[in-house]
Amino acid sequence: MNTKHTIPSDEDLTAFIDGELTAEEAARIEALITEDEGVAERLEFLARANLPFAQAFAPLLSEAPREKLERMLAAIPEQKSAKSASVPPVATRRRFLGALAASLVAGIAIDRAVIGIGIGRGFSAKDENSEWRAVVAEYISLYTPETLTGPVPGREIQAAQLASLDEKLGLSLSPEAVSLPGIDFKRALLLQYDGKPLAQIAYLDPETGPVALCIVMSDAGPNAPDLENRKGMNVVYWSNATHAFMLIGRIPADRVQELAENVRSRLSA
Template sequence: MTTKHTIPSDEDLTAFIDGELTDEEAARIEAGVKEDESVAERLEFLARANLPFEQAFAPLLSEAPREKLAAMLAAIPAQLSARSGPTPAFASRRRFLGALAASLVAGFAIDRAVIGIGARFSAKDENSEWRAVVADYISLYTAETFAGPAPSRDDQAAQLAGLDEKLGLSLSPEVVSLPGIDLKRALLLQYDGKPLAQIAYLDPETGPMALCIVRSDTGRKAPDLESRKGMSVIYWSNETHAFMLIGRIPVDRMKELGEDVSRRLSA
């Protein structure tokens, strides 16, 4: 648990939101919120976001070797629960995040996932909010997440075709390729009730990257840069869609890659 000099983890903050902490643990979180503005902002974000982590990572967990996963979880010190009585499997998001962390260490990839936001945002904030949620999600990826050979061109085309119908786009491996960076997987997710495409890459030097696309009616916007979760982001939009390219790659290189793929998507 946290002390005066320790920032609470997302796991502890989520447990606080769910009412799963003891009175002493909850008091420490409350003190941290009062003393540290970043803790207060993080707690507000987690309270506002309703991320279905269990559904999102279900394929990952189903592929994990149960004996190895059980051994890893057994090594995690047990924590006293503020609630009495039996708890259904994965009823606690804190317990689920522990299993998820073990699975990610084992290096398994996600095949399909869902990102959801319970709150509704105004149109002017829509693009900023979806980028924040995606950045949180992408920050979970490691190079091991996408270990293994890149799919063939035909497999890539088939995965991208599955996104076209939902997003009203015509994507091809050539259009979304990044020079010198392997395209690993095209995923269909969901944000705020709308389909979201996530095209995942693995840069040999800096690790995972993703090109994400969602329907948007906020209007055309030229490419711009920002930083989220320690990653570089270039984002832009047209009349029908919003786009973002995100990864732990230097800003200058990200700008070059984003502007290149933006031109191809607009052609």
């Protein structure tokens, strides 16, 4: 069978990124990257998806039923092949995909820090702002209401968490500026996307589940709010001269637009 023009799977592409393929397989994918724009874009997306999942899921992981998960993973048979025989038994992206599938069955999320590996190749993004929203949507889609369980932190704790974002992002955030009416503030995290600091402020809506306001530095220039749907979630996104913003959640479009306009007006005040 001629596999020269077979579209590679995400597993093949992540193996290519991690240098796990044979020389022949790597050459085939390199040729496809040159010939097929869709393959090149998907490779870039996977290569740039380097958010520190360990930090985001640390509270949940501390309560995870590790023994049960380990038993489930142990029951998954290892598939050996010529190309994998030389790969040491370490946590690779392929092993992560299997672990993530098992963890979702167990009702928890797995540390995805193992996929935060860069790629030393020059691929140009057609729409950087669209790309970071895609990465964040993939990330937020892993959240469940259980991810954000626990009491609402007091104002002093909220302010301290937000202050940790200000220095990296050049902002001045306050609990009042980022509050969402009827939705509980849960935590603020400093993440990273494509080498840039990325703020994630997570909330829990009692009706629809996790909501997140995310901010990244951007020089793309001001853009008015717009609406899109990613991973079954509604996203309102906008930008000013220095930052790009997005509000994302499984909440109705009209409501997410209202919430986004509310917080946008306070952040620009």
